[in-house]
Amino acid sequence: MAALLALLLPALIGAAHAAAEKRIALVIGNSAYQNVTRLDNPRNDAVLMAETLAGLGFTLIGGRAQLDLDKPSMDIAVQSFGRQVQGADVALFYYAGHGVQVAGSNYLVPIGANATREADVDFQMLDVNLVLRQMQGAGTRLNMVILDACRNNPFGGRGLRAADGGLAQMRAPEGTLISYATQPGNVAQDGTDGHSPYTKALAATIKQAGLDIFQTFNQVGLAVKRATGGSQQPWVSSSPIDGTFYFVPPNAPAAPQVAVAPPPDPQLPSTLRPDPDRVPINNAALLRELSDRLYEHNFDPDPSDSKNGMRAAISKFQEKVAMTPTGEATEGVLTRLRKMEDLSPWGSIVYGPDIDKFGISWKHSSRRAAVEDARSKCGGAKCTLELSFYGSRCGAFAASSKSWSLIQRDTLDRAKTAALDECGRAGKSCRIIDAVCANGFGH
Structure with missing residues (x-):
């Protein structure tokens, strides 16, 4: 029992210390790149x-790691981060994925970026300086930006030339520490055992009790240098930081042994949670997170962009989960939505009646x-009508000179038949303009 308490004590002390601080973190990991x-x-x-x-003790934006984000999703996550760090003690931003430097600035690459x-x-990537600006003026005692994003420039062979390999060194604003997976201008390893050498070392080191922030990142640097045979050396840029920060504080000194009366019998709480x-x-x-998660599970407000529309979308979801x-x-x-697995793959057909154009896509995450x-294949925002479907479901677009229809079904043939039937109700002969399944079948 004594040995077990010795192992648990640092974690218990760390959790108690963290509870006294408001710690906010945004964690993003991009792997499923579509064009690189x-x-x-x-x-x-x-x-x-x-x-x-x-x-x-960190509160995570979105309640978990944010994975495989496109540009709009990254923008939303960073804006939410900026709002929630207001008045916090510690703000931490972590990113793993492709990163490039262009004209001396560092950019994080969303999964759909296709810069030439x-x-x-x-327009297609996220400037790291935007993340830093979200932290500035928030009243935090300490800001951390951690970038495991110094892999080779993925756009180098297609017209976009980074100034150098890796990322550029940035000046850390007041009260900020910026940690790079490797030295500015150098390239970091993605790893061969499920994790990058840098993140593997970081996750292990920050759980050690008694290391202040500078000791922590120094230990991480030494661990990565050893693991990579000296080929990768993490780098830190920092401004002066007020006070001392521990992910897990030093162990508390042993208290003198005194006689302690046995605790009274626990009383039942007078009120339940x-x-x-x-x-x-x-x-x-x-509320924005709830709306985004409903959208990603195909529960759309009807009518859209209204309070009553949101109630309708929530009601549809509640019926599905037997609420x-x-x-x-x-x-x-929101808790039920957070626990649901992300749906994929996704397909979509969009149509702009006013411009008589359509766009179609499939196999998206x-x-x-x-x-x-x-929409990029149609008229952008002018293609206002959307049919989105996921998994093995299929969508079809049928039209005539007087009518049109967008329909999804569980097979491609059924989607086409239903689209023709719906379109033909206007009394005109319709034809299938295009059709596809979310997994790419039919295209």
Whole structure:
């Protein structure tokens, strides 16, 4: 028992210390790139870091690691991070995936990026300086930016030339530490055992009691240098930091042994915790997360962009999971959505009646990515009508000179037949314009 307590004591002390601090973290891992080289380990690295940080008292944006994000999703996550770090003690941003430097600035690469010239990067990628600006003025005592993103420039052979390999060194704003997986201008390893050497070392080191922030990243650097035979050396850029920060504080000194009376019998609480299905969500960031998760599981507000539309979407979800369809945005609804597996693959057909154009996509890792790809082949935002489907389901677009229809079914043939039937109700002969299954069958 004594040995077990000795092992548990640092973690218990760390959890108690962290409870006194408000620690906020955004963890992103991008692996499933659609237009450049896929990476094996960033998803694994992000999950490992999220679980480790949660165990050290950090509140995670979105409740978990944010995986395989496209540009709009990365923008939303960073904006949510900026809002939630207001008034926090410690803010931490972690990213694993492709990263490039262009004209001396560092950019993180969403999974759908397809840049062919330098002018593309501001629109298709995330400037790390935007992350730093979200932290500035938040009142935090300490900000950390951790970038396991110094792999080879994936766009180097297609017209976009980074200034050098790896990432550029950035000046750390006041109260900020920036940690790179390797030296500026150098390239880091993705890893061959499920995790990158850098994240593997970092996740292990921050759980050690008694290491201040500078000792922590020094130990990480030494561990990575040893693991890679000296070919990779992490790098830290820091401004002066007020006070001392420990992921896990030093062990408390042993208290003198005194006679202690046995504790009284535990009393039952006078009140029970509220039922999460009855606790309304009022926080704007959580409401946005709820809306995003409903969207990614194909529960759309109807009518869209309205309070009643959101209630309708929640009711549809509640019916699916055998809840009473109240339509109320509650903690119970969000908790169930967080526990659901992400749906994939996704396909989408979009149509703009006013411009008479359509776009189609398939085999995407998220609904948002599928819609973005389809709209890029149509008229962008002018293609307002959307049919999105996932897994083995299929969609079809039928039209005549007077009518049209977008229909999804469980097979391609059934989707085409239903689309022709729906379109033909106007009395005109219709034809199939295009059709595909989410997994790419039919194209």
